[in-house]
Amino acid sequence: MSTLYGVGLGPGDPELLTIKAARLIGSADVIAYHSARHGRSIARGVAKPYLRGDQIEEPLVYPLTVETTDHPGGYRGALADFYTESAAKLAAHLDAGRDVVLLCEGDPLFYGSYMHMHTRLSGRYRTEVVPGVTSVSAAAAVTGRPLVEGEEVLTVLPGTLPPEELAARLAATDSAAVLKLGRTFEKVRKALTDAGRLDEALYVERATWDTQRVETLSEVDPDTVPYFSLALLPSRRAADTATANATGPEQRQVTGEVVIVGLGPAGRPWLTPEAQEALAWADDLVGYGPYLDRVPPNPRQRRHPSGNTVEADRAALALELARAGRRVAVVSSGDPGVFAMASAVLEVAQEWTDVPVRVVPGLTAAQAVASKAGAPLGHDFCTMSLSDRLKPWDVIASRLTAAAAADFVIAIYNPASKTRRTQLEAAKELLLSHRAPDTPVVVGRDVGGPNESVSVVGLAELDVSTVDMRCLLIVGSSRTRVVTRQDGTRQVFTPRHYPAS
Structure with missing residues (x-):
């Protein structure tokens, strides 16, 4: 046959x-x-x-x-x-x-x-x-850069994918090869930029041919790119090792790092390219269980979930892992520096000065809720938490009174929980002593999530029984306005100017 x-x-x-x-x-x-x-x-x-x-x-x-x-x-x-x-x-x-x-x-x-x-x-x-x-193996050979090492993950992508999907996949992997460039080159370069990885990318054209070309991808002229070329993100770990071995013996110890990463309010659309890169770079992910669940799984990485009230324990674990040479991402909802993990980690890290710690910002819940309502934070505002778990209520009450008297717009985090039901009612009474009953209050729940809702009510009409930890409130100032548009939607904004005194 x-x-x-x-x-x-x-x-x-x-x-x-x-x-x-x-x-x-x-x-x-x-x-x-x-x-x-x-x-x-x-x-x-x-x-x-x-x-x-x-x-x-x-x-x-x-x-x-x-x-x-x-x-x-x-x-x-x-x-x-x-x-x-x-x-x-x-x-x-x-x-x-x-x-x-x-x-x-x-x-x-x-x-x-x-x-x-x-x-x-x-x-x-x-x-x-x-x-x-394959062309991928050939490209690695001619660049002299390993594709993957240890438990790193290699992703092979066609350049014909939609740009958003390309960026997401490039941000979530360790190493990558993007084939079928030619007319897709500019789209691929933008995806690498959006993923925060353009500086790592190499360009390889006709690998192993007499006419082969290897360049830093960011420097390539798009008009010169043929179909038989690819973009390469080689092994980061191998690059780290090469850099360490190129230094003196006293500097060759590879040290870990703790990166505190803001995930934004919910979902990948709220995640910055810098945060995506930090998550993809990590060997270990540490954080509150529900927040870790928002990060797509990577079989190379180890996850360390924990409860909601053990911030110091999480910080110590992350620092221990980093001291052992691991790259650790501590995840935090919203921005890690706003009522979140950055201060908790840095407080514990006072005794770990040999471990590098850095913070990657995220979109805050206040910004997210404000954007859904319009622009209530358009003028001076302050941010407060009503939780008295870590500070006494008399401190909260005095600060809330001062902010209300100063006519700040106030973004209120942690307004109520299952065990904290009286604080918000007390806060409402304090605010009413300084604000008109019809002062606009934006109530945002699960913004960015599947059960998102945003409503606007007058301060006197605020039903505190409907508010819980998944909510964020924005209480307007005397200048905050509500506009009803022709389609029936309501938008809240605070003008940037005050009337002449």
């Missing part, structure tokens, strides 16, 4: 073919290869040193090279017809008892053209796939 061989040629250097690939190319009855309409074939050029010279050659000529066609089925329909016709050509040789080698750049089943013939013919004929060196 005749056989169809899908033979991987590797990245372009004829010396990088496997021995088996070279043997099959030299012994086959028929050599098939894809080519453009001008007749030249990159695959045939790579295999040329191994051809006998008397074999039947079957070029499979693509009907188009760009996604413009008058085919009734569009671009996909035109290619489907082409693959069907090509399969029929190869089947004719196989039916005649001839072995067919179909040449494929790189690896036949790694974004390879051979797979379209394999799916159409493997059920009818004997087939064998001969793997080849």
Whole structure:
């Protein structure tokens, strides 16, 4: 029985073919290869040193090279017809008892053209796939940079993905290769920028060819980028090791770091590129369990969830891990410096001065709620927490009274909980002693989450029984206004100017 061989040629250097690939190319009855309409074939050029010279050659000529066609089925329909016709050509040789080698750049089943013939013919004929060196492996080789090390994760992406998905995947992985550049190059570069990883990216063109090019991706002219090129994010860990080994012996110890990361109010759209990069960089994630659940899982990373009232314990664990050489991200909802983990970690870190600690900001809950209501924080405002777990109520009451008397807009965190039901009622009475009953109050619940709700009520009408820890309140000043738009929606804003005194 005749056989169809899908033979991987590797990245372009004829010396990088496997021995088996070279043997099959030299012994086959028929050599098939894809080519453009001008007749030249990159695959045939790579295999040329191994051809006998008397074999039947079957070029499979693509009907188009760009996604413009008058085919009734569009671009996909035109290619489907082409693959069907090509399969029929190869089947004719196989039916005649001839072995067919179909040449494929790189690896036949790694974004390879051979797979379209394999799916159409493997059920009818004997087939064998001969793997080849991929362009990704070749790119790593010519840059001299490891792809991955230890437990790092490599992600391979086509540049044709939507830009938002590219950015998200690049931010969430350790190492990456983005193929199919050419016309997608500028989109890929923007995705790398949005993911906070442009400075790490290398550009590799025609790896292992005589005309290969390796550059820092940020410096590449988009007009010079061909299809046979890729973007590479090599191993960070290997880069760290190389940097350490290039220094003196006294500096070669690789130290860890604690990064306190603000996740924003909820979900990836609220996460900054810097925060995404810090999360992807980490070996360990430490945090309150529900906040850790908001970070997509990475099998390379270890997670250390804990309860809501053990901030000091979390901080000590993170510092211990970092001292042992681990890169640790302590996650925090909103901004870590606003009623969150940054101060808790830095307080404990006073006794750990040898461990680097830095803070990555996040979008605050106050900003998120304000944006949904309009612009209530448009003038002077203050931020307060009504929780008396860590400070006495008389301090809260005196500060709230001072802020109300000074006519600040007030963003109120932690307004009430299951066990704290009297504080908000007391706060309301204090505010009413300085604010008009119709002062606008924005009540935001679960902003950014699946149960988001935002309402605006007068201060006197505020129903404190409906408020809990998932809420944030913004109490307007004497200048805060509510506008009802033609569609019935209400927007709250505080003017930036005061009337002349």
